[in-house]
Amino acid sequence: MSRPSAIEVVNVSKKFGDYTALDHVDFKILQNEFFTLLGPSGCGKTTLLRMIAGFETPSAGTLLLKGKAIAQMPAHKRRVNTVFQNYALFPHMTLSQNIAFGLENLGWDKARIRERVGRMLEMVHMEDFAARKPDQLSGGQRQRIALARALASEPEVLLLDEPLSALDLKLRQAMRNELRALQRDTGITFVFVTHDQEEALDMSDRIAVMGHGRVQQIGTPIEIYEDPKTRFVADFIGDTNFLEGEVIASDGSTATIRTALGTDVTTTCENVSGPGPATLSIRPEKIGVGEQAEGLILTSTVLSRNYLGGFTHYTVRVGEIDLRLSRRNAQSHQDAFDIGDAVRIGFRDSNARILGQ
């Protein structure tokens, strides 16, 4: 990770009246990276994106684009382009004119613009649509033109503001792969904003999970999912069981926690400095059931069952507490457990995480 940074967000805060949208946000986006800002609505991710685009100015802190301060630079002077949520294609221009718009403003000569527009249309497989107007296109086609328009001038950074949210499910899946391929082929830094964790995990090189106007954690999709640093991240990404307990021993990187499970669990910990209250997080798919149970074995009673085809989700009761677990239907559904059955469940200590307050 010694690549130079494309964008540095330096201690940025943004207030709208009394409301703090961004609270001392500080991180770097590396060059040629597919970087995702992920968080629930109102977490500040869109504000941050608009700030990089130049539609908002920070209340405090600064932004660097390839080392140069841009916080006060007007949007039309930044070599940064945006794919807008609803694409914002100019309705009175043809697709070619839409793509050429930015190049004309940069003062390219006509022949070069024509050549580039042709190449961009080809890149998004829309050559035959050059003379159409945006209202003659489907959602997916508009998306492609918006991408072609934003990439035409080869910006330093491409910003994508929830570009898949307006598409239907199947198209969204296909566009994910296209976007990822486009990013690899062009080598342009992508900054992608979404509230959809699956999109983020699927496409990103690195993810910044945002919540309450702060960056909660930055890391690769695997780090974010497997090693959440805070309760917020563990809760927002994927599904998990939280068990409240008391840390009875810790050495900085690992700790032992006593919960209502009845067995003490010793595993990796975050933000634990000594004995005190903490939370044990264990994801449903890490808990084995029946013949798949291994590690810490517990007995439980099945409370509910949700059959989802590839997986069956169970809620089981261990002593006083309810646990959600997920079982892959590898064989057939014949061996399913029924509500009220007593079943053996188990998980490895190392798959659980202890999160401090």
Next chain:
Amino acid sequence: MSKAFRFWGLAPAWALMILTLIVPILIVAGVSVAERGAYGGFDWAFDLTSYRQILFTEGWTDALEFDPKYLWIIARTMLYALTTTVICVALALPVSYFIAQQSARVKIILIYLVTLPFWVSMIVRVYAWLIILGNDGILERVYRLFGGADVSGFLFTSGAMITGMVYSYIPLMVLPVYASVEKIDPALIEASHDLYGSRWVTLRRVILPLTAPGLMAGSILVFVPCLGTVLEPMLLGGGKQLMMGTLIQTQFGGARNWPFGAAIAMVLLAFVVLVLLINARRMPRQSEIGL
């Protein structure tokens, strides 16, 4: 819906249109080709003298001579109407843009204020400008207050006339332009800036084209009544420069030449229809681009 109902159901509307629009126009058309009565009024006898009079005068020898004096009046009317329309466009665009950016509540208040003058009689409103522009009027006093020389003569100029016309008709421009501006997705303006478009480029290449339907509608609404306007030339222009409207009014009044007045009115009507036809031909092109 039965065929009969479709016919008779529309009958009241037809009756109203025929009685209040078609019949009066036919009467005026009839009068324009009638003979001038000896003591005013007209006699029902086919006579094209009135139309001839627009272009020619009878010289001493009864020979027809080309005389462009009425053509000049028509040209002047066109010019003033056009100038008024252009000024209204220039003023209405920023006003509409400003209103469109306000909160929903403020928008309603501002639009109401724009239409407010319509609640007052046109004559009263034009008279108000007499007080503002007149001798020792508000404008002159303010000018002197700031140390200006003793000036007079704002009133009874073409400037005063155009000021009055702009004032009278600008609400008809602001409303349709506002309707267009208000529909523009703010993301389009951001997209323009994002794609290296300066403010000027954004105005010229994004905002103006998207406002074109409103500008067109507003221009028609301002230009057409300006062609026939009477009050402003009379009160603010001092009647020094004849316009088509005042010319028609004089023919039916003092000059007692009804057929000639009717003929000028028909020419005016022809111009209005021409403008509307040109606009109608433009319309399909605009709907094609989804506006």
